[in-house]
Amino acid sequence: MLYEWMTGSQAGDALDEFLAERAPALQRLRSALSGLGRDADALLDGSPESVASVWEPITARCADLGTDPRSLEEDPTRPGWPSWARHGKLVDPHPPAESLALVDGFVSYLAEVITSAVPDALWIVGEHRISDYPTLNYPVLASDSHQIFLPALPLYSVYQSAHGRDPMGGPEMLAHVRRTITALRGEGPESSVAEEPLVTVVAEVDCFDVGLREDIAEQHPHLVERLVAELTDRDGVVSVYRYGPAALVVDVPEWDETRLRLWLTLWLQRHLPR
Template sequence: MKYYPQLTKRQAVSALEEFLAERAPALERFRQALRADGRDPDTLLDGTTQGLVPLWGWVLSGLTGPDAPACTDPATVPHEDWPSWERFTAETEAILSYESVQLLDGFISYLVRVVEDRTPTAQWQIGQHPNKRYQFRNHPVLAGADRQIFFPGPVASSAREVVRGRRAPANDEMAGYAQAVIEALSAEETRHEPPEPLVEVEDLGDHPIRGREIEVSLREDIAHEYSRQVDHMVKTLAMEDGITRVIREDREVLLVATPSWNTTQLQEWVTQALRDAGNDHS
């Protein structure tokens, strides 16, 4: 099982798409849970940040542990049935019941909607930062004004602390969090991060059929605007000693099979090839 930071760029894109695709079904399950408890979803889900106060209070009151009566231990549920944010952040879930995880998944969907409605310029992307140890690397994040927000983190963390008895329930916690996120995503950009690297490489290890492979990720503008030059570079690289195969999986990603080249050697070769072609945009 891989966690978000361990994903390749291609896998991180798929994880982002999966997370976004889960939002509508999770919200519908959340609405059904409210109805089953005799609550009116149209009244509670009023789209306001203040409306999160009673809603989060209701969520907290319904949280249970995996050993609670009539509840499901997540360990008995296939990993692929877990919400993707849980699957990519935890190998096991020892604090919350599966029903509680599903409840949080629905709340996250609604929280996302409340924030999105108030931050129209924010965009979904893969969490990235020049620091490879960035805590939200490859996570699905809503980004704006130099901020990247991974919603499941604080929601799940707070819920677990309440279930463990380490924190008293605070119904207004998520309303305050939502307001802070809205302000952060709407603020003017004040920090200037270094540009995305021209080339990133990752050793994927040995494939049982194709052998050792290295993934090469090209910066988006290079891959799209200079596609023909990249195609030529692929053909040239495939002729190098020690390279057994080069596949351009999509515009931005190359798969290089090699038993002898290391990642540094390959990154330097690709970077130099792009610069030699007159595309020095680093």
């Protein structure tokens, strides 16, 4: 069941399941790094700076693994996936089980690094006054000023790798972690706009009406142009029409509202200047 479809009770159970997976996933990451010829004890030193060095062999391995040739429905490994992958919105062609396990271990390591830097951050079920907020019902690390679903950007990057597109390198992943730590501390631009989603998506009869947060179009107009270009290049996208500074019409018959909102949100999280 997708997080978006869960009741409050089901989302609470999913959070418990996610947390129970953290320690075993980290241990599997240690073994995987050793199998890749890396010194796991030296790499996993718990510092924010170590994130870049840990991520590099993971993203390289995921690029080598590519995509699973089977569809999501036909993949027999799916019951053994991390809970966030089973309950999250994955699409075909999807990364294989080994890639998802590597991301899962990396998520556990990120959790250790970030909670060490922000001890007051708590694991909660994602909540928001907006009913279709991207992390609603997801297991998130949160403070009063920010909440984050840790697998999101690593998984996005693995999809990039698997499809031969530009993945996040070590320095970019480190920058993401530093921004997250800053936001969870209540500092920086991400915490100041925490109440407003980056994007809203409304399904119309034959298309989707997309609204970007107003400050994005005002402060980064060229980034919106780049977003339109990259979205237009995605498989299944027929057209993207920008009819206002912060307004798009997207014709993508093979996608649903959740998939489009997640793609746009993750793309913006990656590329917005901080």
